[in-house]
Amino acid sequence: MVDLEKMRTIAKETVSRDDVRYLIGWRQGTYGFRVSPHFMKGPEEAEKLIFSPLCSNNLATYLTLTEKLPVPRGEQPDSRKIAVMVKGCDSRAVVQQLIEKGIERERVFVIGCPCEGVLDLKKVEEKFPGILSPVEVEWSGDKIIFTLPDGVKEVPKGEVLAKKCLSCRYPNPVMSDITLWDEVKSLGDGNYEDVKEMEEKNPQEKWSFWKDKFSSCIRCYSCRNVCPMCYCEDCVLDRLNPQWINRSANISENSAFQLARAFHLAGRCIECGECERVCPVDIPLMALNRKLAKEVREQYEFEPGLDPESKPFQSSYRPNDKEDFIL
């Protein structure tokens, strides 16, 4: 069960430690169902912390976004830890960053929050439109309880939970320094029914589906910016020489961008679904990511973000990898 008091107490203790720089958690957003990341620098800010079904943000993204300012001569760089609150999926992002040596284990303090599934804001806002004042939402068994301005409403989980949560296999953090409350049962078995359905179509049907989706892309790069695995300092999409992908938003460049983005996450995507959540034109990006995750899992028995000691998928090989596609 979620215990906010315990969460705030531990947050206070953590942020008061000498070796912790700040803590990243969640807080109430500016309106309605919105939730913002909360960067907590002192114990007095702990009261703002929340954890509810609305906390869908993956805070692991912020670990690699920390600005590294030049250090004045004679001074040592700030080597204190960053404490971060993670759900099950977010913890896999942290592990994957550790595998890739994107962050160091000594620089991060992980506070695990076992999670019973987060909401899909699009579904919620469709159900309760036009709500601007902050709302409280809680888990309660198979239901989600909404405390709205006009009364308390109960909604079954299946109707409002995000798609990725309905088939989630890792609701509990796979790695954490402290786990805040008891572990929860996983909701699904991580099947790939939607991917299999897509695979069975013929090339023309597949392309007409994806052409429609890709041509609506406005190339805002939100999906890249929010992705906890997209943290290259020199991104191939920003590079001008060589410029692999032009900046014009047409079907050719959009397809190239989408394929490149998906492929850069092959064997790395931890399926937190953030890209799809932030996409302003609703491209089913997770369908691409999940296709690659399915191949990696079924053909190579590999899953990213589970063991910090393992090697990244694409920089390792086995001599007997499958090669039935080779002429």
Place this chain on the structure above:
Amino acid sequence: MSEQFQPNVVAFLCNWCSYAGADLAGTSRIKYPHNLNVIRVMCSGRVNPLFVINAFQQGADGVLISGCHPGDCHYMEGNFYARRRFSLMNELLEYVGVEPGRFNMSWVSASEGAKWKDVVAGVVEKAKEAGPFDQFRRNKINW
């Protein structure tokens, strides 16, 4: 169309095996289709998936990547990485609706001039069957 469609196939050949194999096919006077545009790379592991996407954007109807047989790589393990990478690339391209015959990968060693001929004939045949690639080709802008 009275004339048969002649596809444009881009081939990335590894310097040590496939390029030498293609050379052997040439010096042995083996005839094979002329639709190939060969790009020599030092290893099949050098080929970035973006090269493939870019080739399709710039007018390729088919792409062939060819390297040493597994275990024969001049750099010990380059083709093992390439195999993993392009197996996924192949799946991804098929998933978005690129016809299965357009993307190909093969192992051709320096002594396999005859195999090289068969591989090229197969790849060109498949590209011909699939027809001109226009799914995400870059439009030429006439300024």
